[in-house]
Amino acid sequence: MFGLLPNVGMPELMLILALALIIFGPGKLPEVGRAVGKSIKEFKGAMNKVEKEIADPLNEKE
Structure with a gap:
């Protein structure tokens, strides 16, 4: 679903958002x-x- 969190589904995302709401208000x-x-x-x-x-010097050598 997300590039940084590939194994996070909708239930996990809802849990994270609920915890954030409880902690931060x-x-x-x-x-x-x-x-x-x-x-x-x-x-x-x-x-x-x-x-x-990193890629620029490698491409220059080709």
């Missing part, structure tokens, strides 16, 4: 969601940068 949940989304976006960007840095 309805007021903080949007803020936590934004922070998690931003972190994932930055992580993916860093991974793409590293992959590009």
